[in-house]
Amino acid sequence: VRCGMPEVVLAEGKEPEAFAGIMLAQVKAAGRCIATRVSPEHLDALRARLPPDVRMEHREAARGVILSTGDEPAPRRGTVAILTAGTSDVPVAEEARLIAEEMGCEVRTAYDVGVAGIHRLFSALKDLIPADVFVVIAGREGTLPAIVAGLVDRPVIGVPVSTGYGYMGGGEAALASMLQACSVLAVVNIDAGFTAGAFAAQVAHGGSRK
Amino acid sequence: VRCGMPEVVLAEGKEPEAFAGIMLAQVKAAGRCIATRVSPEHLDALRARLPPDVRMEHREAARGVILSTGDEPAPRRGTVAILTAGTSDVPVAEEARLIAEEMGCEVRTAYDVGVAGIHRLFSALKDLIPADVFVVIAGREGTLPAIVAGLVDRPVIGVPVSTGYGYMGGGEAALASMLQACSVLAVVNIDAGFTAGAFAAQVAHGGSRK
Amino acid sequence: VRCGMPEVVLAEGKEPEAFAGIMLAQVKAAGRCIATRVSPEHLDALRARLPPDVRMEHREAARGVILSTGDEPAPRRGTVAILTAGTSDVPVAEEARLIAEEMGCEVRTAYDVGVAGIHRLFSALKDLIPADVFVVIAGREGTLPAIVAGLVDRPVIGVPVSTGYGYMGGGEAALASMLQACSVLAVVNIDAGFTAGAFAAQVAHGGSRK
Amino acid sequence: VRCGMPEVVLAEGKEPEAFAGIMLAQVKAAGRCIATRVSPEHLDALRARLPPDVRMEHREAARGVILSTGDEPAPRRGTVAILTAGTSDVPVAEEARLIAEEMGCEVRTAYDVGVAGIHRLFSALKDLIPADVFVVIAGREGTLPAIVAGLVDRPVIGVPVSTGYGYMGGGEAALASMLQACSVLAVVNIDAGFTAGAFAAQVAHGGSRK
Amino acid sequence: VRCGMPEVVLAEGKEPEAFAGIMLAQVKAAGRCIATRVSPEHLDALRARLPPDVRMEHREAARGVILSTGDEPAPRRGTVAILTAGTSDVPVAEEARLIAEEMGCEVRTAYDVGVAGIHRLFSALKDLIPADVFVVIAGREGTLPAIVAGLVDRPVIGVPVSTGYGYMGGGEAALASMLQACSVLAVVNIDAGFTAGAFAAQVAHGGSRK
Amino acid sequence: VRCGMPEVVLAEGKEPEAFAGIMLAQVKAAGRCIATRVSPEHLDALRARLPPDVRMEHREAARGVILSTGDEPAPRRGTVAILTAGTSDVPVAEEARLIAEEMGCEVRTAYDVGVAGIHRLFSALKDLIPADVFVVIAGREGTLPAIVAGLVDRPVIGVPVSTGYGYMGGGEAALASMLQACSVLAVVNIDAGFTAGAFAAQVAHGGSRK
Amino acid sequence: VRCGMPEVVLAEGKEPEAFAGIMLAQVKAAGRCIATRVSPEHLDALRARLPPDVRMEHREAARGVILSTGDEPAPRRGTVAILTAGTSDVPVAEEARLIAEEMGCEVRTAYDVGVAGIHRLFSALKDLIPADVFVVIAGREGTLPAIVAGLVDRPVIGVPVSTGYGYMGGGEAALASMLQACSVLAVVNIDAGFTAGAFAAQVAHGGSRK
Amino acid sequence: VRCGMPEVVLAEGKEPEAFAGIMLAQVKAAGRCIATRVSPEHLDALRARLPPDVRMEHREAARGVILSTGDEPAPRRGTVAILTAGTSDVPVAEEARLIAEEMGCEVRTAYDVGVAGIHRLFSALKDLIPADVFVVIAGREGTLPAIVAGLVDRPVIGVPVSTGYGYMGGGEAALASMLQACSVLAVVNIDAGFTAGAFAAQVAHGGSRK
Numbered sequence A, B, C, D, E, F, G, H: 001v002r003c004g005m006p007e008v009v010l011a012e013g014k015e016p017e018a019f020a021g022i023m024l025a026q027v028k029a030a031g032r033c034i035a036t037r038v039s040p041e042h043l044d045a046l047r048a049r050l051p052p053d054v055r056m057e058h059r060e061a062a063r064g065v066i067l068s069t070g071d072e073p074a075p076r077r078g079t080v081a082i083l084t085a086g087t088s089d090v091p092v093a094e095e096a097r098l099i100a101e102e103m104g105c106e107v108r109t110a111y112d113v114g115v116a117g118i119h120r121l122f123s124a125l126k127d128l129i130p131a132d133v134f135v136v137i138a139g140r141e142g143t144l145p146a147i148v149a150g151l152v153d154r155p156v157i158g159v160p161v162s163t164g165y166g167y168m169g170g171g172e173a174a175l176a177s178m179l180q181a182c183s184v185l186a187v188v189n190i191d192a193g194f195t196a197g198a199f200a201a202q203v204a205h206g207g208s209r210k
């Protein structure tokens, strides 16, 4: 989807050729363009048609790619903390990070902090706490965001992840428990790393008073 | 439905007159008989027909009533701990307690420990920990059972409660998050205080080796 | 639920007497205490037991009540804009406003801007745009939040409202369309005015850099 | 199922050999016959058995094929406008177009008008507005049909498309938001390009008075 | 929600006083104004505040009311046929009729034709067939619209009705079977008489060529 | 599942080797044994281990296989009529036929009678009507069983089939419309040809009076 | 619904006056007419308008009423056995009995046999077994029909009942478990006593051979 | 997710290389480590990196693997009985067994006892009855756990299995019927052999009194 933020393209579901065409048109028009959920076929199609004056950066963990015609993203403005409960949540976290960094934020991460005991979470939070906003990513029962929201004063965005089998698996239990949470929490769609990262960057940028 | 344990009657959905008839037949046959989800109308019908040799005990918080022809329940055997996350969960907890006590268990409770900070939960658990089994009752996102299961070595039974509005309200989010929980947890139906209490008593009674 | 933010009590589902007890305990402990979804019976129970040194303020449109022992809320810090698509959404909006104001934010509102043509929305946004964050509340198909998110640079929080009959009525279609939105949007539970208002206040307060 | 309009065959789910047999029987009987959702295997089976006096036209973008024994479809009668929100919606749009043209309508299209700003939509509508009826196709949150219905006086048929992941993905959120829409809108099943095109043609043909 | 067509007000869910205020403002501004799903309380509030120069017409079977300052609706343009499967569907049919007539169409009806044998339906259709468009309303399994669509050449709009208990009751089975129908059919939300009537009127008005 | 009727094995989901073992044990014990949903791999495993004194019959259209050690099924007793709405429903119909014949019934079929006009159905029924019971199989909106039930006096068993895409596709709309049907109809699970055939045979066998 | 069998009227959801009119028209036309789900208000309306030559019989347990102008139902033909798991299922059973008797069948019943141990069921079945067909009615987990089907050779019709709270309560778990049952079982809608009774009567009548 | 019990790793969904790394780190730290849902690729990765001082045991039926640096699991303490209704349930049963044995319990099993008649179940139970706790595993309608719970005095844990097609297939009907069961039963997620086995072991270990 080229929507919301015009310079981001969702590769998934697009023919590689068509995808490459859209990307190159966008980078030409805007100087910079990101894609998420990029497959090897999408990358090949892009590489085959890449003009010499366009730089291409592949972020494997985020399944993302960035095209640009030279200029750096804006200087860092605001800090986003990204936490995951497990290791399966990392690709969604990396997608969020990619966008937040592109939107000029500093990003700090703490992955796989949902299990090895609450002290591990506490010490991770201590490192992250100067952050302006927290993105907390979890599958299965999805309780980590509510726990973090009970411990920090800044806004917490919950991201359900499509792990978990059986009843309400595939992220549905996580979505439900985040929406029902007693803590103050806002939520995005299952696996929606892009939306979470972009929303967090908007928060981190700070409002009009500043 | 008079099911599971024949001497327990679910009053809800039964005509008061029919209910009283079933109860009196059972106490006559078995010497002792419990009902759950009892309304004032059920109580009135029972009182109006109560023979002098049958003793009736009304447990208001549990919405329960016990008829007996004299003899005490069996001596205490095993200890059941019952915790609730909030105050709305208490009627379900009291239903569980009523049955567990009738089945001869000692019951210890800690209600409303889901919110006032994790230390409150820690100190509650300290008092309860010699228990043989834990029944943990929570609505909305239903995370308390999983947290308790991460802290104790004995079996934890999660009971979802029909609180919470909106998406997956009415206990569904709680049920889902308990079934998806990473901790080791077994679950009963939404609001099923009776089943949880009876199952816990079976665990607390201890197995054949003893 | 006394959860998330300890000084807020959800009156709905609580016995009036028990409710009043909880409120008075809280205001004594914390100097200030809010309740939402308050019925006339809850108010009566509160009034009957109100000590002379506790001030009670009833916010009818928000179905809320504030108890305090004297001191004002913190001075205004940050601005929250609240929009509704229709008039049925206003009680949810007022609940959000009550909390955001209690958390020290200036709140500006534009209600019923979802229909009378897009120009009405444009002119409403012009008045609101210096806001730090937008809470956009809509029922039925729930598209207003995504439209606003396409027009402003600050974070937009979508609140689905339980209007709409038939298929996916009661706010479910609105929740679904907000979670699927192409615009950058974070979402709270159906009718969750309290959560939206508190989250928006956290955003409006601004991060650590300031 | 060969249903609705007897001369249209849904290839999907039919064995290629059986499919070819049905098609040839129909073109022999009726002089003309269309198939939708045709795979390469279906095409091969058809080509292998095609008699010299039957003409075969493959419409790739619509995944359709037309067999005929000579005569043109009826002369153009009425105009159908077809719009899509994104590029993923185009195959459904092309299926609608194929049928509407076969039913003798002039078809005008505007694809991918859901995102590049509302002015792009306005200018697209300006070109299309003399149309008798609008088919508007969108996935994810599916709001484009309601927006178009608010802007034109002629009937608008919404077609949800099976894009979007996570909660109510696969077209369900789009279906829900179209059914809940405040604008006057009629809806067909998810991905049902054929039904939308045929219904639109019936509208465009005009009623008995003409 | 005053939406879709600005001069139609959905009374349901509005406070009687607020409802009356909205209605009177609209009739003053537009000379004419309709409300649907009107309760006796809504009517009383309206009557109490009705100025002498506003005429009020109550359509009981349609649960509707029309306010006007004198001028007739536009002269008849196009014919809409409305059929129901049973008698429980009649209020939805009358709501559709009210709107279609207000939009200047002639309306012909055949109610309760779903059961007394297929000949009853045939003879009803014979009377209705010169219509430009058919609105077919049915609850439970909702098959009547598909049957009618198989018998007529003009567009058929299916309206599911919230009858039927048990699995997929309340109109859901009817909605599902209409969306899955083999015949060419467009659908509106469960009980959405207003939308069906307005959409049918748009079809009946005829397109730009006329 | 070897359940209900002990000599029928569901091949699907079983390892070919394990499947062959179960089949051969059963034919040895009972002289006769059927399997349904048999893949080529299952057939190969069976053939490889088939002893010379066991006869194997492969019913391809029914995806079934029959093992026997000689004796014929019981003589024909009762007549079962099987109808399908489309051609995609035929494998389910053939599974029903296989079982009903094995249970000693005469089976008459009329396939693909749901579309080519109601007269085609009428003439099919005329041939079938002396049947004792009707199995009517349909996917998508699943209305054929209800129509047949309105035309015949003998019991009609509806079988939903997993065709149809989009909302409530995969047989769910068909199941719902059959359960909601106004006609007198009993239903089995989606695609459950075996259950329908066996139930029909029980009906056709006739009761104790005969 | 006056559908399926023309002389049966579903009172529920009909205005008492309209209901009485429909009933009297039917008894005049057909000599005999039944209604189910009749409220006291329906009865009053009927009594108030009952002509002297129409006899009215009220079957309270079945919530049914029978109007007739004299002649008895047809002589008994076939035997239907009706079993319930609990006492809450009895009204549905009585509705089934009313119809089956009206259709000329002998009906034998065994109520509340789902719990008091399997021997109680065995002895009940012994009395019922000469029956031509079994209607087995159960709520909550709904397993009784499958158990009966495993014990008898005649057709078993399962009727789910809307008891049971929590997850899949209201009869949904019962419907699901009956459709998934390993035994040979056909099913009707939740609480559909009328359909089950009429279907059973059709089976009991016996087929054409007799 | 490495959760619940830290020394158990869910292989499914993990990259083979990452999986092997996690396993080896755990066995080094804890002397012993189990994995469930292990694919051949996971095994290969493990074997390729296995140090000489780590012993690897592959439990094929349980899809599990155990790494250890020498010492045996704790001596047997408590007895767990595991039953399955069918043969498809065996992998889930073996997963439960693996964990329970690792936790030091004696395990006795009776597989495929759901069908060959109730006497087979009775004789199986006779062998198992000295067990401290029962794990009962069933798919489709999932009734076996409730039947066992009606026959034994020790706690019964129901495990729904993802067998069964059509309506509520994939284990959902089984889950629903277990949660609605009249017998006293606790439940785990669909296919959750690990959770059931670990919970059963906690029960079998016996409580604090011993």
Ligand SMILES: Nc1ncnc2c1ncn2[C@@H]1O[C@H](COP(=O)(O)O)[C@@H](O)[C@H]1O
Binding pocket: A001, A002, A003, A010, C182, D084, D085, D086, D087, D088, D089, D112, D114, D115, D137, D138, D139, D140, D141, D142, D143, D144, D161, D163, D164
């Ligand atoms: N403004 C929009 N409103 C609703 N849906 C949209 C919009 N833009 C794109 N989509 C949908 O998003 C999906 C992916 O779009 P695309 O990336 O263009 O293929 C398609 O199903 C579009 O209909």
Ligand SMILES: Nc1ncnc2c1ncn2[C@@H]1O[C@H](COP(=O)(O)O)[C@@H](O)[C@H]1O
Binding pocket: A182, B084, B085, B086, B087, B088, B089, B112, B114, B115, B137, B138, B139, B140, B141, B142, B143, B144, B161, B163, B164, C001, C002, C003, C010
């Ligand atoms: N920490 C928590 N985790 C899960 N649910 C909770 C928690 N705290 C409160 N609740 C639930 O919120 C609901 C309302 O709580 P209360 O306001 O105390 O009656 C109850 O069902 C509680 O179980």
Ligand SMILES: Nc1ncnc2c1ncn2[C@@H]1O[C@H](COP(=O)(O)O)[C@@H](O)[C@H]1O
Binding pocket: F001, F002, F003, F010, G182, H084, H085, H086, H087, H088, H089, H112, H114, H115, H137, H138, H139, H140, H141, H142, H143, H144, H161, H163, H164
């Ligand atoms: N009596 C029964 N009750 C419940 N489920 C059963 C029963 N018998 C078999 N099943 C289930 O049917 C599925 C297929 O069984 P099988 O064919 O033995 O692999 C398994 O999930 C079994 O649990």
Ligand SMILES: Nc1ncnc2c1ncn2[C@@H]1O[C@H](COP(=O)(O)O)[C@@H](O)[C@H]1O
Binding pocket: E084, E085, E086, E087, E088, E089, E112, E114, E115, E137, E138, E139, E140, E141, E142, E143, E144, E161, E163, E164, F182, G001, G002, G003, G010
């Ligand atoms: N042939 C039919 N097809 C579909 N629904 C029907 C049919 N006949 C009656 N109904 C529905 O059954 C419900 C009750 O009908 P009635 O008893 O006439 O009020 C209404 O919603 C009807 O639409």
Ligand SMILES: [Mg+2]
Binding pocket: A148, A149, A150, A151, A152, A153, A154, A184
């Ligand atoms: Mg917080």
Ligand SMILES: [Mg+2]
Binding pocket: B148, B149, B150, B151, B152, B153, B154, B184
């Ligand atoms: Mg534990």
Ligand SMILES: [Mg+2]
Binding pocket: C148, C149, C150, C151, C152, C153, C154, C184
């Ligand atoms: Mg924006």
Ligand SMILES: [Mg+2]
Binding pocket: D148, D149, D150, D151, D152, D153, D154, D183, D184
């Ligand atoms: Mg319009």
Ligand SMILES: [Mg+2]
Binding pocket: E148, E149, E150, E151, E152, E153, E154, E184
């Ligand atoms: Mg037609």
Ligand SMILES: [Mg+2]
Binding pocket: F148, F149, F150, F151, F152, F153, F154, F184
């Ligand atoms: Mg019939």
Ligand SMILES: [Mg+2]
Binding pocket: G148, G149, G150, G151, G152, G153, G154, G184
């Ligand atoms: Mg049987």
Ligand SMILES: [Mg+2]
Binding pocket: H148, H149, H150, H151, H152, H153, H154, H184
């Ligand atoms: Mg037991």
